[in-house]
Amino acid sequence: MSGTETLREDHKQIRRLEKVIIKCYTELYAGKNIPFSDIDKITLIIEEFLDSIHYSREEDSYFPCVATYDHLKQEIRGLLIEHEFSRRIALQIKKHLKRWKEGEDAREPVARYLKTYSVYLMDHMNKEEDFFDKAETEVLSKEEELDMYEQFRSVMTISKKMEDMIKEIEYLENQPWVQN
Template sequence: MSATNTLRNDHKQIKRLDKIISKCSSDINAGKTIPFSDLEKITLIISEFLDSIHYSREEDSYFPCVASYDHLKKEIRALLIEHEFSRRIASKITLHLKRWKNGEDSSEPVTRFLRTYSIYLNDHISKEEDFLERAEKEILSKEEEKEMFEQFQSDMAITQKLESIVKELDYLENQPWFKTS
């Protein structure tokens, strides 16, 4: 296994999350009920997985390693800006979900920001996949890949958190609202 493949595996889970977010947004927009507990799970996965694990792997290890070769810096900067955009959308989802849960009619902004987040994920993951392909082929050595992979794996708390997130995705994909067309 390599650091690049680890990030690609993260992307597989992110694509699962995207399908859940997209379905959730469409259903709320259509007037269907999604349990607040499921919506809160989605926001937790966004913050715990995307921000705390995936973006952290990229921002703290992968991007600096690639940038040390003075290559793909423009692409890295663009991806970092998108990560910040992601955090801002996620905070808006959380804010409006709290307002909605407290009795305010905030379903529309929750739906809008979920849809925006889904659009963002599709676009961003596509760009990251292209970036990973280039970094793997043009820049990173096998030793660097292995070293970063070992660094990713060394934190047992993150490994356990990732396992928990995969179970949460499984749970959400098995909810009646997700399974219906």
């Protein structure tokens, strides 16, 4: 396995989450009730998996390694800007969910920001896949790919957290509101 393959594997899990998010905002717009605890799990996965694990792998290892070749710097800059955009959308989801839990009618903004997040995810992951293709074929050596993979694996707390996040995605996928 390589660093790029690890990031592509992350994307498989993110796409599963994306389907849950789409179902969630669709059900909210249809007036159906989704347990706050499940929406909390979605925001937790966004924070703990996408931001703390996946984006960290990219921002702390992958992008700097690719950038050392003075190649794809504009693409990296664009992806970093999108990561920040993602964080801002996630904050809005949490803010409006908190308002809703406190008794305000914030169903619509929660649904709207979940939808915004899902649109962002689709577009962003497609851009990253294209970036990975270029980095793999034009920049990174097999040794660098292996080194990154080993670096990703060496952080055991991330491995455990990753397992936990995958279990949370499975939990959400099996909820009645997702199954319907």
